[in-house]
Amino acid sequence: MVQPVASKKTTRLRQMLEGQGLSFLMEAHNGLSAKIVEEAGFQGIWGSGLSISAALGVRDNNEASWTQVLEVVEFMADATTIPILLDGDTGYGNFNSARRLVRKLEQRGIAGVCMEDKIFPKTNSFLRSTAQPLADIEEFAGKIRAAKEAQTDSDFVVVARVEALIAGHGLEEALKRGEAYRKAGADAILIHSKERHADEILAFKKEWGDRLPLVIVPTKYYRTPTDVFREAGFKIVIWANHAMRSAITAMQATVKQIFQDEHLMNVEERVAPLADVFRLQGENELEQAEKAYLPRGGPVARGIVLAAGQGKELGELVTDRPKCMVPIAGKPILGHIMDAYRSAGVRDLIVVRGFAKKTVDITGATYVDNDAYATTSEVASLACAKASLDGPCVVSYGDVLFKKYVLDELLDAEGDFVVAVDSLPADEASANAAAALAKNEPVRRSDWAICSEPHSRKALFNQVVLKDMTTDPTAAGITGEWTGLLKLSTQGAKFVREILDGMPASELETIKVPDLLRRLVRDGMTVRVVYSRGGWLDIDTIGDVVTGSTFK
Numbered sequence: 001m002v003q004p005v006a007s008k009k010t011t012r013l014r015q016m017l018e019g020q021g022l023s024f025l026m027e028a029h030n031g032l033s034a035k036i037v038e039e040a041g042f043q044g045i046w047g048s049g050l051s052i053s054a055a056l057g058v059r060d061n062n063e064a065s066w067t068q069v070l071e072v073v074e075f076m077a078d079a080t081t082i083p084i085l086l087d088g089d090t091g092y093g094n095f096n097s098a099r100r101l102v103r104k105l106e107q108r109g110i111a112g113v114c115m116e117d118k119i120f121p122k123t124n125s126f127l128r129s130t131a132q133p134l135a136d137i138e139e140f141a142g143k144i145r146a147a148k149e150a151q152t153d154s155d156f157v158v159v160a161r162v163e164a165l166i167a168g169h170g171l172e173e174a175l176k177r178g179e180a181y182r183k184a185g186a187d188a189i190l191i192h193s194k195e196r197h198a199d200e201i202l203a204f205k206k207e208w209g210d211r212l213p214l215v216i217v218p219t220k221y222y223r224t225p226t227d228v229f230r231e232a233g234f235k236i237v238i239w240a241n242h243a244m245r246s247a248i249t250a251m252q253a254t255v256k257q258i259f260q261d262e263h264l265m266n267v268e269e270r271v272a273p274l275a276d277v278f279r280l281q282g283e284n285e286l287e288q289a290e291k292a293y294l295p296r297g298g299p300v301a302r303g304i305v306l307a308a309g310q311g312k313e314l315g316e317l318v319t320d321r322p323k324c325m326v327p328i329a330g331k332p333i334l335g336h337i338m339d340a341y342r343s344a345g346v347r348d349l350i351v352v353r354g355f356a357k358k359t360v361d362i363t364g365a366t367y368v369d370n371d372a373y374a375t376t377s378e379v380a381s382l383a384c385a386k387a388s389l390d391g392p393c394v395v396s397y398g399d400v401l402f403k404k405y406v407l408d409e410l411l412d413a414e415g416d417f418v419v420a421v422d423s424l425p426a427d428e429a430s431a432n433a434a435a436a437l438a439k440n441e442p443v444r445r446s447d448w449a450i451c452s453e454p455h456s457r458k459a460l461f462n463q464v465v466l467k468d469m470t471t472d473p474t475a476a477g478i479t480g481e482w483t484g485l486l487k488l489s490t491q492g493a494k495f496v497r498e499i500l501d502g503m504p505a506s507e508l509e510t511i512k513v514p515d516l517l518r519r520l521v522r523d524g525m526t527v528r529v530v531y532s533r534g535g536w537l538d539i540d541t542i543g544d545v546v547t548g549s550t551f552k
């Protein structure tokens, strides 16, 4: 009968010891290697003292403190779902240290601990082995008893490791110790050997019988076929240090190659792709979690600021810098725009610059250049930022100040294309503009929006959509002025990118964003409108620069 997979890590480790057949624990020494071990299919991990200390750059002599080991093994447990048996050396002291260790390991989700009958501080068993003193049997048995009595989860596993063979005390002493530790309550015995063949541990198994499950570490007798262990009835084989050793080999080769070459071309193909690194880190889970937990259903939009133009209308203010760098209240217009974006949570900002581009260098934005700014228009600038149209984004101008609430409204609105329209000037300003026009006076250029509903209570409940755009203030049906803010969803951005890709150069170079909006409407796209009242300022004249300093 196939045993059901237990949910607790402790129970699963116990099942490996007590169930049928031979199981394997593979060494890991940090969260990453633990994850790799699990991905390979292993059902359990050996938290090797040798490997953890080596990875920390110290010796296997308890140079890393036990709480430092605890930290490492906690990362390993967090990174994986399979049980970990920690190599707890000697228990890091006497019975008292050992029982405290057990409690801490339980708290951190470690399934079991293995303790060896040596003296703290220990030395690795393969070094100066016969010179290493063994613990007094009674003392070590008391330590095992204390550890067992400290556990609160009855499935937590305590393995007693017998070092008598390694230390050269012979089979009889090993059996005597194993029996004492069994009586003290150990769940299994790890019988260790440094011989190059398996005779010693096979002899132990023969004498020991099935008194308790036996665990082995065939690092030195690696030539023995695994079936020999299986047939002899061992329960767990530990592959004790091969993740760490393979990492050393790989790192040495790569690092040496890079040192010699002073470039990366010879190593790129033989190192793990970054995609593997991200997968092992569980990046995918975070992406999903962001969708579930972050506001506005996912990562916030990025901002694309079209700021390539000189803004000649500002005269001397823009002889050697573009309009977006003209200071208002001591800060460039672009700085105000970036602040507004940031306060609404939009941190990824792309600024398209053109005229006097070297002067456009505020930190905190990524810059792309429209070097043909003098002969092209807004949509050509947007096309320069085309690579950034690969997710939700807000497109705006480098000479339009806006308040956080206008942006918040826009970001909260659903839809592939959403524009912010100011309803305030609809009557007054368009009437003024019309009157000025009638008297042949100059009129500031505005982009008037003709929407499905005027700004009213009804508009709060019905979705308002854009029907047309016009620069003619006398046109029928104007319901507001477009603020220059356009939000695109991921789909919307993709659609715009496709339009830009398919647009003949002559058109791309001349059209403005409102023309693009008209094209979207004409193509049957729903361009949603969110109304605001004020909250933005288009800097078109020196007067606006002055007004801007009081724009709060």
Ligand code: SPV
Residues within 6 Å of the ligand: 048, 049, 050, 051, 087, 124, 125, 126, 217, 219, 240, 241
């Ligand atoms: C370890 O992996 O740290 C062990 C096994 O204790 S051994 O190195 O073989 O002693």
Ligand code: MG
Residues within 6 Å of the ligand: 048, 049, 050, 087, 089
């Ligand atoms: Mg060890």
